[in-house]
Amino acid sequence: MTMEANELRVSESVPADAGQRRGTRPMAPDDVPAVGRLFNRIFRRHDQASGDLGWYLETVFFGSPHYSPELGSVVHENGANGIDSAILSVPMAFMINGRPTMARLLCAFMADGKAGAVGAARLARTMRAARQDMCFSDNASPVSADHWVAGGGIVLPIQSLEWQRSFLPLTAAAILAGRHFPIARSRVLVGVLRPIDRALRRLRPSMRPTAEGECRSEAAGVEEFLQCASPMLERFAIRPAWSPAEFDWLVRVASMNRNLGTLQCRKVVLPDGRTIGAFLFFGKQDAAATVLNLVCEEGRERDVAAAMFAQLDAEGYAVAVGMAQPFLMNAISRQRWLSFRHRGYFCMVTRHADLKEAAERNDIYIGGLASETWSRLLTDF
Numbered sequence: 001m002t003m004e005a006n007e008l009r010v011s012e013s014v015p016a017d018a019g020q021r022r023g024t025r026p027m028a029p030d031d032v033p034a035v036g037r038l039f040n041r042i043f044r045r046h047d048q049a050s051g052d053l054g055w056y057l058e059t060v061f062f063g064s065p066h067y068s069p070e071l072g073s074v075v076h077e078n079g080a081n082g083i084d085s086a087i088l089s090v091p092m093a094f095m096i097n098g099r100p101t102m103a104r105l106l107c108a109f110m111a112d113g114k115a116g117a118v119g120a121a122r123l124a125r126t127m128r129a130a131r132q133d134m135c136f137s138d139n140a141s142p143v144s145a146d147h148w149v150a151g152g153g154i155v156l157p158i159q160s161l162e163w164q165r166s167f168l169p170l171t172a173a174a175i176l177a178g179r180h181f182p183i184a185r186s187r188v189l190v191g192v193l194r195p196i197d198r199a200l201r202r203l204r205p206s207m208r209p210t211a212e213g214e215c216r217s218e219a220a221g222v223e224e225f226l227q228c229a230s231p232m233l234e235r236f237a238i239r240p241a242w243s244p245a246e247f248d249w250l251v252r253v254a255s256m257n258r259n260l261g262t263l264q265c266r267k268v269v270l271p272d273g274r275t276i277g278a279f280l281f282f283g284k285q286d287a288a289a290t291v292l293n294l295v296c297e298e299g300r301e302r303d304v305a306a307a308m309f310a311q312l313d314a315e316g317y318a319v320a321v322g323m324a325q326p327f328l329m330n331a332i333s334r335q336r337w338l339s340f341r342h343r344g345y346f347c348m349v350t351r352h353a354d355l356k357e358a359a360e361r362n363d364i365y366i367g368g369l370a371s372e373t374w375s376r377l378l379t380d381f
């Protein structure tokens with residue numbers, strides 16, 4: 001979530017002494033009310049305080065097991081008017097070519113119009129590649145993406161896409177349109193479209209996904225996903241470390257996003273009981289399944305992806321959506337009734353050449369719980 005920061009382009013023309021009373025510093029818990037009001041002004045077009053928003057900001061941006069002021073959010077304070085710009089960030093642990101690295105997920109970059117232009121420019125400079133081990137955002141705007149690249153960063157084009165697999169196409173279209181036009185997902189309209197889709201499925205069998213081979217899906221606890229993911233992600237040069245403490249915390253804060261439904265896990269097993277994959281998703285009854293993470297044994301991508309779609313269809317979801325991943329593109333693209341849309345630019349900066357090279361050759365697993373997909377800042381308030 002990033003602002004359209006066109007004002008940053010003119011920041012270099014501001015006199016050098018204009019910001020003598022201004023400064024960047026780590027965000028403190030006492031700043032939450034002011035940052036909440038700034039968030040509402042920039043992203044919600046109103047200036048009302050929200051107790052629930054303030055509680056959520058404090059929970060997410062000060063609650064991580066890895067939190068420290070050096071890895072947390074940053075604000076710019078104007079001596080006369082208080083906080084005029086801010087970058088909200090969450091620390092996340094990654095493994096990079098076998099070495100532990102603490103990354104920063106940027107969740108919102110905001111500035112109070114022209115008054116915050118100098119502060120926003122200063123905050124942007126703190127996020128340049130030369131100063132960061134790993135810093136990323138998964139839904140940057142075009143203008144923000146340009147600033148990332150200017151600061152030495154890269155854009156990951158595949159992770160900037162969202163795949164959408166429709167099981168009930170007319171109902172799915174209404175639900176997806178409801179992201180921008182809530183009336184489209186009204187119970188009345190969805191109730192009318194669903195029986196039509198059921199009739200269409202009888203005429204077009206390709207609308208129904210099928211599992212490949214003898215794989216089957218089984219219900220699993222969310223904690224089982226971590227047990228599956230740890231060995232299955234070792235093939236990637238860049239991957240989330242997901243210690244039990246961090247994973248449990250991410251699951252707790254993700255589960256707060258009731259707008260996306262209930263956080264659930266399924267595992268994919270062979271007839272002999274061996275698990276070859278697992279997926280973590282939000283399920284909203286009779287609506288959408290939002291897939292956060294899918295992991296599998298190398299070479300089993302098609303089996304696991306097909307089993308996932310068959311299971312989500314059997315559970316009655318009208319559509320499944322998720323972030324595109326390079327290693328899954330072949331398996332996902334074999335689905336019928338599939339489309340892709342640009343979800344926002346996935347951007348990354350780093351001062352480490354080997355990290356940048358691995359990301360550019362797609363030797364990376366990122367997204368879902370290792371991104372902002374779960375955040376209520378994208379769906380609430």
